[in-house]
Amino acid sequence: MKPPKDAAVAASGSWTDPDDRYRSPTGIVHAWVPRTNQTLCGLPLSKAGLIRFPHIPWAEVQPATGRDADQVQEVCPRCAAAMGQRRDEKSWRRTNPRP
Numbered sequence: 001m002k003p004p005k006d007a008a009v010a011a012s013g014s015w016t017d018p019d020d021r022y023r024s025p026t027g028i029v030h031a032w033v034p035r036t037n038q039t040l041c042g043l044p045l046s047k048a049g050l051i052r053f054p055h056i057p058w059a060e061v062q063p064a065t066g067r068d069a070d071q072v073q074e075v076c077p078r079c080a081a082a083m084g085q086r087r088d089e090k091s092w093r094r095t096n097p098r099p
C-alpha cells in the first residue's frame with residue numbers, strides 16, 4: 001500500500017497562536033486523509049476525540065523537520081510507518097551538515 005500524498009493531521013489536542021490565530025496540533029498526532037473519518041492507523045476520529053487539521057500537511061508535524069511540530073508531544077508510530085520513512089527525501093537530509 002502506498003502512503004497517501006495528501007495526508008493531513010489529526011491530533012489529540014489543539015493550540016491557537018494568540019498572535020496570528022493559527023491553529024496547530026498538540027499532543028499525539030496521527031496522519032489523516034481529508035474526507036475520511038478515521039486516521040491512517042485506523043482510529044475513528046470522533047470516538048477517539050481527535051481534532052482535524054485539514055490545513056496542516058503531515059510533513060509539517062514531524063519533530064525533526066516540521067514547521068508546526070513545536071507543540072507535538074508524540075507522533076503515532078503506526079501512522080509514521082504507514083506514511084513511510086522516506087529517508088532519501090530532502091527533509092531527512094537536513095540533519096547532515098551542508099558543504
Ligand SMILES: [Zn+2]
Pocket residue numbers: 029030031039040041042043076077078079
Ligand atoms: Zn495513528
